[in-house]
Amino acid sequence: MxxxxxxxxxxxxxxxxxxxxxxxxxxxxxxxxxxxxxxxxxxxxxxxxxxxxxxxxxxxxxxxxxxxxxxxxxxxxxxxxxxxMVPLPGARELLIAIKQRGHRLVLASSGQQRHVEIFLDKLAARDIVDGWTTSDDVENSKPAPDLLQVALKKLSAPQDAPSVMIGDSVWDVESAKRAEMPAIVVRSGGFGDDELRDAGAVALYDTPGDLAEALGDTPLA
Structure with missing residues (x-):
């Protein structure tokens, strides 16, 4: 990519x-x-x-x-x-690492707007990311692909733009599969490695910080 x-x-x-x-x-x-x-x-x-x-x-x-x-x-x-609810280890560092590699970055949430706003502040992410979504943006939530497709629209990107999804659950992986995106997963969702790999995850990491350190081994290299 x-x-x-x-x-x-x-x-x-x-x-x-x-x-x-x-x-x-x-x-x-x-x-x-x-x-x-x-x-x-x-x-x-x-x-x-x-x-x-x-x-x-x-x-x-x-x-x-x-x-x-x-x-x-x-x-x-x-x-x-x-x-x-607090940021996971290395969460903000992951956002910064992705941006430093020249990638565009959008946060895809189907959470209620007031909760997403609080999370953005907890991550101090407003000046890092290029956009974000809330439940107001979609009719069908995960595992439907709509949320990821809307995330691309937030950046005025075509649906076939090179993209990768980072999530924590089998529902994220299924949504990414339907949107034809590779999915990288952190283990904080509590799902087993076998479940995540069987769902289609291309890589697994313990924390966002671990992923930030290993970006060179992922589709975001």
Whole structure:
């Protein structure tokens, strides 16, 4: 790939250590409407868009009965936990390293706008990245490819522009596959290496900082 490669990075769980708090927020939101599911099952779905998570968890009936209420409450629960969500080791350094290699950089999040704004501040990333997305930008969230395609549009880039996705979950890898992007993954999503490789991840790293040090061995070389 060339200097004009676009790096599309997930925020939640990839740059910000937030997956387990999100699982707890979904657990509490579901309990508030009388539905209880094991947190491990919820954790396995973190990274999938909130518009699809409840159907995947409990089928169309769960979504029909409580979907909108649970999503609203989940957002409030995230509000209560967001101060506990901090950048993962080397997250900002990864953004800087990508830019120093001459690549364009866009953060692709399907999170609520107020949460994305807070994460941008936690990363001090506004002056580094070329753009970012929120849930307001897409109708279909991951594992659909829409979010990654919108991320490219944020940079006025064609859909076939050289690009690579960096995420933390099998849902990120699946979304990248559908968008025809190679996917690099950090292990903070809590998925097994075999799951991530089977999904199509081209490389795995423990932390964003580890990836920053190894960029020369990736499609962002």
């Amino acid at each position: 060339t200097e004009s490669t676009i790096a599309v990075l997930d925020i939640d769980g990839t740059l910000i250590d937030s997956n387990y708090q999100h699982a707890l927020a979904w657990f509490r939101a579901l309990r508030s409407v009388g539905e209880t599911y094991p947190i491990w099952r919820l954790h396995r779905l973190i990274g999938m868009g909130g518009d699809q998570l409840l159907t995947e968890l409990g089928g169309p009936d769960l979504e029909r009965r409580v979907g909108d209420r649970v999503r609203e409450e989940q957002g409030k629960q995230v509000d209560a936990l967001i101060e506990e």
